[in-house]
Amino acid sequence: MxxxxxxxxxxxxxxxSFVQAAERCYISQPTLSMQIKKLEESLGVQIFExxxxxxLPTEIGEHIIASARRILQEIDIIKELAETAKDALSGNLRLGAFPTLSPYLFPQLVALIKQALPRIRLILVEEKTDDLIQQLKSGTLDVALLALPISEDFLESTALFDDAFLLAVQSDHSLAAKSIIGQSDLSGQQLLLLDEGHCLRGQALQVCQINGADEQQDVRATGLETLRQMVIAGTGMTFMPRIAIREYSAGIRYIPFEEPVPKRTIGLVWRKTSTRGVLINELKRLVQQAASV
Incomplete structure (x- = not known):
């Protein structure tokens, strides 16, 4: 082996698929099939049906494949250790963020990383929070931008910036003329929220509970841009994080909240065992700079 x-x-x-796997590995399908067969014979078990x-993997095959993945990940870590020892600000950087943040922060951040870290090969991942945490755990991500707090023993985090919520209403809505939104303004109102699995949904529900508002039950959106368009269409109102607010959008008005302003805290998260401390510190600075643009 x-x-x-x-x-x-x-x-x-x-x-x-043996055919697709052979293409990925740049060998012929008969050669790959033969190698897998030899491996099965040497172990004395059948790995695939x-x-x-x-x-399909057999039951024992699933365990063998899981061990193979861990071994290959450890090999990647060894290679990464060697590379970062030579140059801490070079190599691959696998950076994740959730969908209600990444489209609004990545454009500025990528430009800054390209300028400040020219030897870094940036790999961006957009997934929901739970998926990003799992990828950090498995080693397929180096760092992730997440809404804090994150309670995981194997992860380290640091807060980078606060992202305040504003109320988004159609421009001719009865609340559109207000300069600031108070708790009484939301009492009894129904708001459009994101679908299950988005961390912003949970944060918005907390704001609703505090202010006596409720979720509009018959409509949910898969992303902020869909929410924005539903507000413009007059379907309802919603919370919009400041980072996602454009300078001008026809048909919609964004109104700030009175103190205490509802917000989410965005932080950088990485494994406690990470060896890329120098790069992570530089990335913290760049994310804060990108968020302030």
Missing amino acids: NLRDLHYLVAVADLR RTNKKV
């Missing part, structure tokens, strides 16, 4: 065989094994498991239409 060698590392090449483990790569073949994981490719077949990922793609459920094979039919004309599909390939």
Whole structure:
């Protein structure tokens, strides 16, 4: 057994196809099939069930594949350690953020990273919070921008900036003329919120509870831009984080809240075992700079 065989094994498991796995690994399909067969014979177990239409891991195969993934991840860590020892501000940087933040922060941040860290190869990932935490845990992400607090023993975090919420209403709504929104203004109101799984949904529900408002039950959106368009269409009102507010959008008005202003705290999160402290410190500075643009 060698590392090449483990790569073949994981490719077949990922793609459920010997043909596609061979293409990924840049070898012929018969060669890959032969190597997997040899591996099974050497271990004395069947790793995959094979039919004309599909390939499925066996029960023992699932455990072997999981071990192969861990071994390959450890190899990547060894390589990364060696690279960062040579130059802490070079190599791959796998950065994640959730969907209600990434489209509004990444454009400014990418430009700053390109200028300040020219030897970094930036890989961006947009996923919901739970998925990002799992990717941090598995080692497929280096760092992530998340709404704090994050309660995970294996993670370290630091707050970078606060992102205040504003009330978004149609420009001819009865509240549109107000310069500031108070608790009594929201009492009894129904608001449009994001679908399940978005951290912003949970934050918005807390604001609703505090201010005596409720969720509009018959409509939910999958993203902030959909919420924005529904407000413009007169479907309802919503909370909008300041970072997502454009200087001018026809048909919509954004009104700030009175103190205490509802907000989310955005932080950088990474594994406690990470060896990229120098790069993480530089990234903190760049994220704060991007958020202030």
